Amino acid sequence: MPVLSSAALLRLALLAAPLEASTLSASPGCEAGTGHLELTEDTYGEAHAVCIHPGLSTSFFFDAKLGRVELTGREHFRVIEDERGLALVPTRALMRGERVPMTVFFQEGTAPTSARFILVVHASEAARQVEVTRQPRTLASYREGEQQARAEVWQCREDKARLEARCSGQAGLLGLLAQGLLGEGGIADKTITQSVISRPGNTLTSIMARSYRSSATHGEDGGKRVRLAVELSLMNNGSTPWTPAGAVLVGPDGMEWKALGVSPLEPIAPGELGRVGVEVETTEEAARGVFNLKLWGQEASGGSEFFDGVTFP
Numbered sequence: 001m002p003v004l005s006s007a008a009l010l011r012l013a014l015l016a017a018p019l020e021a022s023t024l025s026a027s028p029g030c031e032a033g034t035g036h037l038e039l040t041e042d043t044y045g046e047a048h049a050v051c052i053h054p055g056l057s058t059s060f061f062f063d064a065k066l067g068r069v070e071l072t073g074r075e076h077f078r079v080i081e082d083e084r085g086l087a088l089v090p091t092r093a094l095m096r097g098e099r100v101p102m103t104v105f106f107q108e109g110t111a112p113t114s115a116r117f118i119l120v121v122h123a124s125e126a127a128r129q130v131e132v133t134r135q136p137r138t139l140a141s142y143r144e145g146e147q148q149a150r151a152e153v154w155q156c157r158e159d160k161a162r163l164e165a166r167c168s169g170q171a172g173l174l175g176l177l178a179q180g181l182l183g184e185g186g187i188a189d190k191t192i193t194q195s196v197i198s199r200p201g202n203t204l205t206s207i208m209a210r211s212y213r214s215s216a217t218h219g220e221d222g223g224k225r226v227r228l229a230v231e232l233s234l235m236n237n238g239s240t241p242w243t244p245a246g247a248v249l250v251g252p253d254g255m256e257w258k259a260l261g262v263s264p265l266e267p268i269a270p271g272e273l274g275r276v277g278v279e280v281e282t283t284e285e286a287a288r289g290v291f292n293l294k295l296w297g298q299e300a301s302g303g304s305e306f307f308d309g310v311t312f313p
Contacts, residue, residue, distance in 0.1 A: 035127065035129065035130055035131065036131050036133065037115075037130060037131070037132045037133070038132075038133050038134075039112045039115055039132060039133065039134045040112070040134075046116065047101070047116040047117060047118045048115075048116065048117050048118070049117070049118045049120050050117050050118070050119055050120070050127045050130060051119075051120050051121075051122040051125060051126055051127050052088065052090050052094075052100075052119045052120065052121055052122065052126050052127065053090065053121065053122050053123075053124065053125055053126035053304070054090045054091055054092045054093075054094055054121070054304070055089065055090070055091075055092070055250075055292075055294060055304070055306055056089065056090075056125075056126035056128075056256075056294075057087050057088070057089050057126075057128070057254065058087070058088050058089075058119075058126050058127050058128060058129075058130070059085065059086070059087040059088075059128065059129050059130070060085055060086050060087075060088075060104070060130045060132060061084065061085040061129070061130070061131045061132065062084050062085060062104070062106070062115075062132045062133075063084075063132070063133045063134060064084070064106045064107070064108050064134055065083050065084060065106065065107040065108065066081070066082075066083055066084065066085075066086070066104060066105070066106060066107065067105040067106055067107045068105050069081065069086060069102065069103070069104050069105070070101075070102065070103045070104075070105075071088075071100070071101075071102045072100050072101045072102070073094075073100055076090060076091050076093045076094055076100075077089065077090055077091065078091070086104075088119070090119075090121065092199065092200070092201045092306075094121045095121060096121050096122070096123050096303050097120070097121060098120075098121045099118050099119070099120050099121075100118070100119040100120075100121075101116070101117075101118060101119075102116070102117045102118075102119055103115070103116050103117075104117070104132075106134075112134060115132060123296070123303055123304075124245070124246070124296035124303070124304055187212055187213070187214055187215075188212065188213045188313035189210060189211065189212045189213075189313060190210065190211050190212075190311070190312065190313040191209075191210055192209045192210065192211050192230075192309070192310065192311055193206075193207075193208045193209050193210075195209075195290075195309040195310075195311060196209040196232070196307050196308070196309050196310060197307065197308045197309050198305075198306075198307055199305075199306040199307070199308060202237075202305050202306065202307075203236065203237055203238040203242060203305060204234040204235065204236060204237070204242060204268070204295070204305045205234065205235045205237055206232050206233070206234060206307055207233045207234065207235050207273060208232070208233040209230065209231070209232050209233070209307075209310075210230070210231050211228070211229065211230045211231075211310065211311065211312045211313065212227075212228070212229040212230070212231075212312070212313070213226055213227070213228055213229075213287065213312045213313050214226050214227035214228075216284045224283065224284040225281055225282065225283055225284065226281070226282065226283075226284050226287050227260075227279060227280070227281050228249070228279070228280050228281075228282060228287055228312050229277060229278065229279040229280075230249075230277070230278050230293060230310055230312075231275065231276070231277045231278075232275070232276050232277075232278075232293075232307070233273055233274070233275055234268060234273065234274055234275070234276055235271075235272075235273055236268040236269060236270050236271065236272055236273075236274065237270075237271075238270055239270050240270060241267035241268060241269050241270065242267065242268045242274075242297050243265065243266065243267040243268070243297055243298045244262050244265055244276050244295055244296075244297055244298075245262070245265070245296055245297055245298045246258075246259060246262060246295075246296055247259040247262050247278040247293065247294060247295050247296070248293075248294045249278070249280045249282075249291050249292075249293055249294075249310070250291060250292040250293075250294065251282075251286055251289065251291055252289035252290055252291070253286075255286065257280040257281070257282050257286075258280070259278045259279060259280055260279045260280060260281055261277075261278075261279050262276065262277070262278050262295075263276075263277050264276075264277075276295065278293065278295070287312060288312075289311075290308075290309060290310065290311055291310040291311070291312075292306060292307065292308050292310065293306070293307040293310050294306055294307075295307070
């Protein structure tokens with residue numbers, strides 16, 4: 001069996017609530033971080049809801065060896081199994097709100113011998129990592145989780161302060177110069193209209209596309225980082241307005257880069273063209289190759305839109 005790559009499974013999240021009619025009245029949410037689920041003899045047989053989304057990976061890690069996995073509609077998933085974990089990537093065939101049963105059986109005979117899940121298709125997000133244990137967590141495990149949570153909060157504060165500093169500074173070309181993004185070669189650009197493909201099932205169709213790359217700057221870790229941007233002219237083929245809310249750029253290796261910004265946040269009327277620009281920051285090494293772009297709209301706008309074949313100069 002192929003071994004799961006830990007680098008491709010970072011920044012994952014969990015929703016693990018018992019699937020009871022009294023407690024699961026709405027679709028589950030998705031929280032940042034790593035979630036922990038403890039299986040006990042008292043909770044044996046309960047199904048736990050985990051949110052999933054087409055095109056995004058949801059990974060499960062167990063403290064016991066896996067025997068087999070029963071997944072309803074397995075043909076609608078890309079599945080990578082390891083003896084102590086598995087990763088699922090749903091396809092576009094799944095509809096928002098759909099609930100998919102999954103049961104994991106362990107090789108060892110001690111109770112509980114299996115774990116039940118209900119995979120709930122979310123409108124825009126997915127639980128990223130679920131750590132499942134059959135024994136109570138140790139004090140060291142709780143401390144590790146607390147340290148991880150503090151590190152994530154610290155990183156969010158750092159990112160917030162960095163973005164506020166940039167937004168409060170100079171704008172236009174002087175702002176680019178101040179940030180070191182406008183080097184000797186300027187901002188490189190590239191027409192990618194022919195290579196960008198709208199996936200089947202999209203409400204939006206890419207009519208024109210252009211990508212941009214800034215000069216490399218040195219990050220806090222000493223490595224070189226660049227800004228990437230892609231601008232799309234999109235046709236709304238739906239019957240209701242579509243308003244962008246967020247975006248993720250997925251690299252050739254599956255690494256995801258969350259957008260620093262999406263603009264303009266204005267609705268695209270049915271049958272009309274609209275412009276959407278997305279900007280991300282990544283390492284210079286990771287900025288090569290063919291990317292996939294995922295856009296999602298505001299709740300009233302519907303689900304996500306996927307575009308393949310995005311490249312940068």
